[in-house]
Amino acid sequence: MGGIQVNAKLETSVAGLYAAGEAAGGANGANRLSGNALPEAMVFGECAGRFAAEYVASTRGEPDRPNGASFNLDELNGPVLGRGTEPDASPKILTKELKTLMWTNVGPFRDEERLASALKRIRRMRQRDLDDLAVGDETAFNPSLVEWFELRNGLLAAEAVVLAALGRKESRGAHQRTDFVETEPDLQRPQVIALDGDDMVSAFDDHRGRVPA
Numbered sequence: 001m002g003g004i005q006v007n008a009k010l011e012t013s014v015a016g017l018y019a020a021g022e023a024a025g026g027a028n029g030a031n032r033l034s035g036n037a038l039p040e041a042m043v044f045g046e047c048a049g050r051f052a053a054e055y056v057a058s059t060r061g062e063p064d065r066p067n068g069a070s071f072n073l074d075e076l077n078g079p080v081l082g083r084g085t086e087p088d089a090s091p092k093i094l095t096k097e098l099k100t101l102m103w104t105n106v107g108p109f110r111d112e113e114r115l116a117s118a119l120k121r122i123r124r125m126r127q128r129d130l131d132d133l134a135v136g137d138e139t140a141f142n143p144s145l146v147e148w149f150e151l152r153n154g155l156l157a158a159e160a161v162v163l164a165a166l167g168r169k170e171s172r173g174a175h176q177r178t179d180f181v182e183t184e185p186d187l188q189r190p191q192v193i194a195l196d197g198d199d200m201v202s203a204f205d206d207h208r209g210r211v212p213a
Contacts, residue, residue, distance in 0.1 A: 001028035010048035020048035030173025091147035
């Protein structure tokens with residue numbers, strides 16, 4: 001059961017960014033245990049908040065850091081806003097397709113053919129179709145802009161799920177492959193999904209908690 005990779009202080013690889021609860025990976029193992037959500041939120045939430053406060057206190061007086069939101073702000077002020085008006089190019093349409101694709105090809109029981117087909121389509125959506133969608137030019141209240149950003153984030157999450165499912169060529173916990181029905185002892189270790197530029201990549205750690213470069 002995946003999530004954002006964090007250390008013992010709930011820190012992510014981005015300075016000043018913390019993850020807690022079910023957003024953080026590693027607490028559940030191969031399957032989700034019912035009833036864990038609230039304790040995780042309370043325990044990890046308190047820890048993340050405390051360590052985040054310590055981080056903020058330790059960085060006071062330092063020169064301003066780069067704005068981590070600049071990428072999104074540039075898109076808000078750039079070519080996304082007011083792009084296209086065709087109703088058949090609404091973000092809602094692609095969102096509906098993505099939901100159907102994930103339900104059909106990436107459900108509880110998976111296989112190589114359907115996963116590979118889903119990955120190909122998701123990557124095309126993210127790298128090409130997303131840029132062709134219509135977004136209104138309203139600056140005060142713009143539902144289509146919200147839908148565009150939600151779709152962009154959803155495509156990233158979907159690609160991470162599919163790539164991880166393809167990489168884990170075994171059945172373990174909530175992950176069941178009809179073409180790899182046995183559990184593979186050598187794969188009893190975390191798989192890390194990350195962005196390398198605009199490409200999403202996968203790697204298993206080396207049994208010592210490290211991912212090969």
